[in-house]
Amino acid sequence: MTPVLSVQNLRVEFPTRRGVLTAIDDISFDIAPGEVLGVVGESGAGKSITGTAIIGLIEPPGHIAGGQVLLRGSRIDNLPPDEMRRIRGKRIGMVFQDPLTSLNPLYRIGDQLTETITTHTNLSGSQARQKALSLLTEVGIPAPEQRIDNYPHQFSGGMRQRVVLALALAAEPELVIADEPTTALDVSVQAQIIALLKRLCAQHGAAVMLITHDMGVIAETADRVAVMYAGRIAEIGPVRDVIKQPLHPYTKGLMGSIPSLTHDSDRLVQIPGSMPRLTAIPSGCPFHPRCPRAFTPCPTFRPELAPEQNSQVACWLYTPFPVAAAAE
Amino acid sequence: MTAAAEHPPEVLMRRPSRLRAILDSDLVYSFLRSKVTVAAAIVTLVIVLAAVFAPYIAPKNPYDLTQISILDSNNPPIWMEGGAWPYILGTDDQGRDVFSTILYGSRQSIAIGLMATLFAGMLGIALGLFAGYAGGTTDAIIMRAADIQSTFPAILIAMLIDGTSRALFGEQRNETVVFWVMVLSIGLSFWVQYARTVRGSTLVEKSKDYVLAARLIGIHPAKILFRHVLPNVVGPVLVIATINLALAIITEATLSFLGLGLPPTQPSLGTLIQIGQKFLFAGEWWIAIFPGITLAALVLAVNLLGDWLRDALNPKLR
Amino acid sequence: MLAFIIRRLLQAIVVMLTVALIAFTLFRFVGDPINMMVGIETTNEDRAQLRQDLGLNDPIPVQFARFVGKAVRLDFGNSYQFKTPVIDLIADRFPATMELAIASAIFSLLIGIPMGVYTALHRRSWLSNIFLAASLIGISLPTFLIGILLIFLFPVTLGVLPSFGRGDVVRLGFWTTGLLTASGLKALVLPAITLGLFQMTLIMRLVRGEMLEVLRTDYIKFARARGLTDRAVNFGHALKNTLVPVMTIAGLQLGSIIAFALITESVFQWPGMGLLFLKAVQNVDIPIMSAYLLLVAFIFVTINLIVDILYAVVDPRIRIDARATA
Numbered sequence: 001m002t003p004v005l006s007v008q009n010l011r012v013e014f015p016t017r018r019g020v021l022t023a024i025d026d027i028s029f030d031i032a033p034g035e036v037l038g039v040v041g042e043s044g045a046g047k048s049i050t051g052t053a054i055i056g057l058i059e060p061p062g063h064i065a066g067g068q069v070l071l072r073g074s075r076i077d078n079l080p081p082d083e084m085r086r087i088r089g090k091r092i093g094m095v096f097q098d099p100l101t102s103l104n105p106l107y108r109i110g111d112q113l114t115e116t117i118t119t120h121t122n123l124s125g126s127q128a129r130q131k132a133l134s135l136l137t138e139v140g141i142p143a144p145e146q147r148i149d150n151y152p153h154q155f156s157g158g159m160r161q162r163v164v165l166a167l168a169l170a171a172e173p174e175l176v177i178a179d180e181p182t183t184a185l186d187v188s189v190q191a192q193i194i195a196l197l198k199r200l201c202a203q204h205g206a207a208v209m210l211i212t213h214d215m216g217v218i219a220e221t222a223d224r225v226a227v228m229y230a231g232r233i234a235e236i237g238p239v240r241d242v243i244k245q246p247l248h249p250y251t252k253g254l255m256g257s258i259p260s261l262t263h264d265s266d267r268l269v270q271i272p273g274s275m276p277r278l279t280a281i282p283s284g285c286p287f288h289p290r291c292p293r294a295f296t297p298c299p300t301f302r303p304e305l306a307p308e309q310n311s312q313v314a315c316w317l318y319t320p321f322p323v324a325a326a327a328e
Numbered sequence: 329m330t331a332a333a334e335h336p337p338e339v340l341m342r343r344p345s346r347l348r349a350i351l352d353s354d355l356v357y358s359f360l361r362s363k364v365t366v367a368a369a370i371v372t373l374v375i376v377l378a379a380v381f382a383p384y385i386a387p388k389n390p391y392d393l394t395q396i397s398i399l400d401s402n403n404p405p406i407w408m409e410g411g412a413w414p415y416i417l418g419t420d421d422q423g424r425d426v427f428s429t430i431l432y433g434s435r436q437s438i439a440i441g442l443m444a445t446l447f448a449g450m451l452g453i454a455l456g457l458f459a460g461y462a463g464g465t466t467d468a469i470i471m472r473a474a475d476i477q478s479t480f481p482a483i484l485i486a487m488l489i490d491g492t493s494r495a496l497f498g499e500q501r502n503e504t505v506v507f508w509v510m511v512l513s514i515g516l517s518f519w520v521q522y523a524r525t526v527r528g529s530t531l532v533e534k535s536k537d538y539v540l541a542a543r544l545i546g547i548h549p550a551k552i553l554f555r556h557v558l559p560n561v562v563g564p565v566l567v568i569a570t571i572n573l574a575l576a577i578i579t580e581a582t583l584s585f586l587g588l589g590l591p592p593t594q595p596s597l598g599t600l601i602q603i604g605q606k607f608l609f610a611g612e613w614w615i616a617i618f619p620g621i622t623l624a625a626l627v628l629a630v631n632l633l634g635d636w637l638r639d640a641l642n643p644k645l646r
Numbered sequence: 647m648l649a650f651i652i653r654r655l656l657q658a659i660v661v662m663l664t665v666a667l668i669a670f671t672l673f674r675f676v677g678d679p680i681n682m683m684v685g686i687e688t689t690n691e692d693r694a695q696l697r698q699d700l701g702l703n704d705p706i707p708v709q710f711a712r713f714v715g716k717a718v719r720l721d722f723g724n725s726y727q728f729k730t731p732v733i734d735l736i737a738d739r740f741p742a743t744m745e746l747a748i749a750s751a752i753f754s755l756l757i758g759i760p761m762g763v764y765t766a767l768h769r770r771s772w773l774s775n776i777f778l779a780a781s782l783i784g785i786s787l788p789t790f791l792i793g794i795l796l797i798f799l800f801p802v803t804l805g806v807l808p809s810f811g812r813g814d815v816v817r818l819g820f821w822t823t824g825l826l827t828a829s830g831l832k833a834l835v836l837p838a839i840t841l842g843l844f845q846m847t848l849i850m851r852l853v854r855g856e857m858l859e860v861l862r863t864d865y866i867k868f869a870r871a872r873g874l875t876d877r878a879v880n881f882g883h884a885l886k887n888t889l890v891p892v893m894t895i896a897g898l899q900l901g902s903i904i905a906f907a908l909i910t911e912s913v914f915q916w917p918g919m920g921l922l923f924l925k926a927v928q929n930v931d932i933p934i935m936s937a938y939l940l941l942v943a944f945i946f947v948t949i950n951l952i953v954d955i956l957y958a959v960v961d962p963r964i965r966i967d968a969r970a971t972a
Contacts (some may be wrong), residue, residue, distance in 0.1 A: 057867065088873035090873055581791075607810075
């Protein structure tokens with residue numbers, strides 16, 4: 001079955017006066033129809049840029065410097081701007097972090113909804129309004145007939161994010177990219193929104209790329225998870241496997257740093273050091289300076305993703321490395 | 329394991345010298361990279377230096393009555409028919425060399441502009457610190473005054489003060505009085521922006537713990553605030569100052585043009601243009617146009633420098 | 647909402663009173679009003695009598711109250727130069743200034759806003775660079791210099807368009823208009839451009855700055871992510887959000903235009919209030935000076951008030967807040 005989304009060897013570069021920065025360096029992954037893929041990693045790992053690159057909204061001078069993005073088998077990364085615009089919203093939807101700034105404060109939410117609907121469908125104004133009302137009901141806004149003519153600031157944070165979800169799903173996209181959809185919300189509301197997201201996408205048959213730094217959200221919601229580090233994917237596999245039996249040392253460090261309710265630990269595991277800045281990415285495997293298991297090939301050779309049990313992992317611990325070259 | 333694996337690369341480099349740090353800084357980089365800004369800086373420098381050294385450069389002192397001859401009046405510039413050395417840009421109706429009048433006039437324009445900006449800055453910073461620190465009624469009064477004053481354009485305020493001084497001093501105002509009245513009137517119309525910025529910064533600092541700590545020790549919080557607020561506001565104040573300098577020069581030129589500023593015996597560029605306007609229709613355009621071009625170049629250059637400074641200091645654009 | 651309006655009105659009155667105080671101080675204490683009004687031959691007894699009659703010996707607050715009372719009734723006394731009521735002089739010249747101000751305001755908006763939008767949307771095109779360079783020059787040139795250069799270019803060198811005066815005017819009731827005659831319209835062109843050029847560059851840079859800010863916001867990003875057309879994003883969303891603050895500032899600038907008109911009037915000898923004020927300052931004609939001051943203050947304060955209320959009407963966030971604090 002053709003995956004909804006197929007990212008192959010994607011590379012995103014930002015030319016600056018200090019040289020070219022590589023924000024994403026050769027990443028590849030697929031998302032199956034209806035699947036929820038979590039993309040997790042620390043700040044600066046490149047998760048958001050991946051989402052932005054897929055939907056074609058990278059700000060110049062940043063650009064896609066290599067690789068391909070395929071939507072249901074056809075390339076979308078090299079489309080002319082007008083065709084890409086038609087794909088946005090209609091086939092790929094995106095939700096951003098802060099619901100307050102995501103909505104235009106001067107327009108009623110009903111108008112913002114109907115505008116999106118009429119842009120992508122042939123529905124008339126009043127038909128679009130009907131659809132908007134039903135969308136609002138779906139996302140759980142009480143009394144939609146009254147609230148449809150309200151302005152964004154008249155909603156609470158959680159309600160606003162529901163409106164944002166409604167807007168993202170208005171044209172029935174096949175893939176929804178959610179970039180930290182709950183980070184700006186109260187903890188009590190986060191769970192509701194995540195559950196809503198999962199339910200809506202299942203009902204509309206949309207796949208989800210869920211970008212977050214919160215492993216708890218991933219554990220609850222995702223089917224598979226990709227762990228990103230310094231613009232590359234370290235490990236990608238089914239959620240249960242990655243969480244219960246992490247392969248990559250970085251993933252192990254991430255899992256160990258989550259406090260557990262089930263067993264006692266005196267101290268949380270901490271990964272020493274911090275994620276390298278884009279201007280100073282280490283050679284070979286980018287994690288090697290902080291890795292407790294780094295050895296001979298790590299500083300020199302860059303590991304690629306290779307299958308290991310149910311997942312894929314990019315680490316010399318699991319792949320034979322070129323012995324002859326390393327011995328020099 | 330190699331050394332490189334143990335220590336991140338940055339640690340192995342030596343710390344660069346101070347000079348290198350400045351030369352490599354974003355500020356200098358953006359300055360040198362923008363040819364326009366460099367050109368503007370050069371123009372400003374040339375005009376300023378010419379003005380400062382006017383007595384040495386000018387072929388003749390146009391305000392020394394012994395040096396002008398009415399026989400040489402209304403000469404066109406040297407490249408036109410009838411022009412003569414040393415009057416490279418021509419002469420006016422009194423026989424004054426236009427090039428020299430421009431040099432002396434620029435002197436006045438720049439001097440008043442700088443002094444007025446300095447005055448406005450000091451007044452504004454002082455009032456801003458005071459308002460922020462004292463709070464309460466003092467703050468309210470100062471800010472109200474600022475609000476009221478900022479509803480009116482600076483030129484009206486300057487005119488008002490100037491007109492009042494005219495009424496108070498009568499026609500016996502001598503040249504020094506005129507100069508300082510202009511500095512005062514222009515300076516007084518521009519203090520508000522400084523005050524508001526500095527007050528904002530003061531309020532932010534005032535609520536911080538170290539001020540409370542200083543008070544507990546017995547150090548007067550005003551001293552502390554002075555030392556800590558000022559570094560924070562240097563950036564915005566500099567930007568305001570460059571914009572202000574351009575505006576001050578324009579305001580002074582306008583007042584002089586309207587006859588409310590420097591008189592023809594001690595003219596600024598504005599006065600020169602006013603004198604020259606009468607001769608436009610007679611075809612003797614050089615009397616007004618050359619001072620006009622100088623004024624425009626000066627203000628343009630200052631504005632360009634201000635623009636560059638604003639962009640360079642703006643953290644959002646980095 | 648009503649409370650908001652009332653609060654702003656009260657603030658406006660406070661400002662007016664403060665200005666009135668300044669005008670009164672000018673009027674009463676700068677120079678001696680009696681000496682300005684009468685000739686040299688008047689005896690000291692007559693002067694003292696005049697002083698008494700005019701109430702100049704009454705306590706200051708009483709004089710101030712009287713001053714304010716008369717001002718509200720538009721009685722500003724007589725001009726020292728012309729010996730005629732100040733209000734008549736001002737009323738006579740008011741239409742000239744207003745026509746000039748409005749013409750230049752329209753000019754600056756009609757040209758400034760599209761230029762600003764264009765330079766924001768097409769950041770790297772050569773036309774944008776030309777516009778930006780022109781705007782820098784526009785901001786750097788003092789108004790009077792623009793006037794001089796325009797006079798040099800058109801009437802002197804090319805021989806078209808008049809360089810002074812208002813042309814033929816038509817009287818309609820108490821208003822005189824130059825808009826109904828060919829010479830009146832021609833005379834309006836150069837002064838309107840002179841006065842409007844500075845405003846135009848200001849508006850252009852303002853629109854550009856605001857629009858660039860707006861285009862960077864999350865809601866524009868989200869609008870693009872929803873696949874809205876460029877037209878919808880740029881002109882539906884971005885432009886609307888840009889114009890709201892721009893409109894405020896443009897409104898405030900109208901007051902500025904009326905005040906700056908005085909420079910243009912001087913260059914072109916345009917018979918407006920500004921020129922009247924200028925001559926008054928040169929001749930120390932205090933009644934005209936203080937009356938003009940009050941009038942300009944009134945215009946500014948009124949414009950500020952209207953713009954504030956307008957802003958509240960257009961931006962729903964302020965409307966709601968205003969209601970909340972009521």
